[in-house]
Amino acid sequence: MKIGVLALQGAVAEHIKSLQQAGADEVVAVKWPKDLEGLDGLVLPGGESTTIGKLMNKYELMEPIREMAKRGVPMFGTCAGLILLAGRINGQDWSHLGVFDTLVDRNSFGRQVDSFEADLQVRGLEGDQPYPAVFIRAPHIMEVGANVDVLCTYQDRIVTARQGNLLGASFHPELTDDVRLHKYFLGMVQEAKATV
Numbered sequence: 550m551k552i553g554v555l556a557l558q559g560a561v562a563e564h565i566k567s568l569q570q571a572g573a574d575e576v577v578a579v580k581w582p583k584d585l586e587g588l589d590g591l592v593l594p595g596g597e598s599t600t601i602g603k604l605m606n607k608y609e610l611m612e613p614i615r616e617m618a619k620r621g622v623p624m625f626g627t628c629a630g631l632i633l634l635a636g637r638i639n640g641q642d643w644s645h646l647g648v649f650d651t652l653v654d655r656n657s658f659g660r661q662v663d664s665f666e667a668d669l670q671v672r673g674l675e676g677d678q679p680y681p682a683v684f685i686r687a688p689h690i691m692e693v694g695a696n697v698d699v700l701c702t703y704q705d706r707i708v709t710a711r712q713g714n715l716l717g718a719s720f721h722p723e724l725t726d727d728v729r730l731h732k733y734f735l736g737m738v739q740e741a742k743a744t745v
């Protein structure tokens with residue numbers, strides 16, 4: 550199982566570490582289109598979505614990653630990564646990858662409270678203890694299409710959802726020691742490999 554982490558900006562090293570702890574055999578940083586070769590899954594980290602989107606275009610990663618997502622390669626977008634995946638972004642008439650059938654609102658937990666932690670119940674994780682989530686200028690999902698499963702809400706807002714091979718979370722799972730969400734993603738990768 551070879552997993553890539555988009556490494557243009559943001560919490561890259563932390564995702565690599567979490568994926569290794571969750572049991573991924575090989576984890577690579579993706580900076581160039583050639584780094585996408587042979588990947589079984591891709592993580593899109595948090596950071597600043599406008600900046601990452603611009604860099605994805607500049608490094609010619611946007612189109613190949615969109616193709617991979619449409620081909621069924623599992624992808625996990627966290628925070629800004631969720632915004633990159635989103636089909637629609639609230640208040641904007643354009644999107645980035647535009648593959649995840651959701652409407653996403655940026656910076657939607659209030660400007661004065663830039664970051665906070667919350668204990669969440671996320672469907673599909675091992676065990677039933679709450680998942681400690683770190684939110685940093687986090688987006689939330691305002692609307693989902695018929696093929697999207699909501700896995701977690703917080704304060705009546707959707708903060709984790711899945712559409713087949715695509716997983717999105719509003720928060721930063723790489724900034725906590727709990728790697729259950731990364732394990733969940735690796736499970737999606739295994740499922741996808743088994744059906745090829």
Ligand code: GLN
Pocket residue numbers: 594595596597598599627628629630632655656685686687688
């Ligand atoms: N607010 C950022 C954005 O809109 C996302 C923040 C994050 O990834 N921590 O891109």
